[in-house]
Amino acid sequence: MHRTPPSLQPKPASLSACEMTEIVMPNDANPLGHMLGGRLLHLMDIAASITAMRHAGNPCVTASFDSVDFHTPVHIGEVCILKARVTWTGRTSMEIGIDVYAESPTRGERRHTTSAFATFVALDPETGRPTRVPPLAIETDEDRRLFEQGEERRRLRLARRHARG
Numbered sequence: 548m549h550r551t552p553p554s555l556q557p558k559p560a561s562l563s564a565c566e567m568t569e570i571v572m573p574n575d576a577n578p579l580g581h582m583l584g585g586r587l588l589h590l591m592d593i594a595a596s597i598t599a600m601r602h603a604g605n606p607c608v609t610a611s612f613d614s615v616d617f618h619t620p621v622h623i624g625e626v627c628i629l630k631a632r633v634t635w636t637g638r639t640s641m642e643i644g645i646d647v648y649a650e651s652p653t654r655g656e657r658r659h660t661t662s663a664f665a666t667f668v669a670l671d672p673e674t675g676r677p678t679r680v681p682p683l684a685i686e687t688d689e690d691r692r693l694f695e696q697g698e699e700r701r702r703l704r705l706a707r708r709h710a711r712g
């Protein structure tokens with residue numbers, strides 16, 4: 548089947564940003580009633596992969612997750628809000644920033660619980676090999692700050708990968 552290749556024109560982060568909302572159920576939690584870290588990582592990976600595929604216009608895989616700090620627990624019955632956006636683009640890889648908030652569904656108070664950066668690589672659906680992604684269009688001062696810091700995060704990430712072998 549003929550497939551039109553995705554455009555490689557610069558694309559703003561606003562076009563691919565993803566927000567996901569989940570209520571934390573007992574099955575998601577440990578015996579203390581705190582949401583399991585692994586469950587939260589699963590949701591972070593999904594939110595980030597939606598953003599990556601929207602930006603790339605191709606299937607994407609997770610190449611790496613930077614260190615994740617769980618600042619405060621998320622409790623059973625709270626609403627978990629995940630926000631993902633593209634913060635940096637390379638040739639075939641993209642950095643996605645993910646922020647997690649917990650909210651009381653009745654009182655509406657919201658607190659920031661977790662943040663991380665993940666790298667996704669776009670794959671050509673026919674060859675399964677890495678394929679180019681559109682560059683990120685910088686629109687705001689925040690976009691520029693995240694992109695410039697993203698260059699440094701990538702340098703450290705690749706150095707860490709190289710050191711591990």
Ligand SMILES: CC(C)(COP(=O)(O)OP(=O)(O)OC[C@H]1O[C@@H](n2cnc3c(N)ncnc32)[C@H](O)[C@@H]1OP(=O)(O)O)[C@@H](O)C(=O)NCCC(=O)NCCS
Nearest residue numbers: 607608609610611636637638639640641666668677704708
């Ligand atoms: C990610 C993967 C496709 C990269 O393949 P590869 O043969 O190393 O490809 P390349 O060397 O051409 O690298 C492709 C890009 O990924 C980046 N990359 C590869 N591994 C990386 C890592 N661990 N961290 C950050 N970036 C990485 C490279 O820097 C390059 O970026 P650029 O094109 O923007 O410059 C391959 O390692 C893979 O399939 N890993 C398993 C993915 C997976 O199963 N994820 C979990 C389920 S989705």
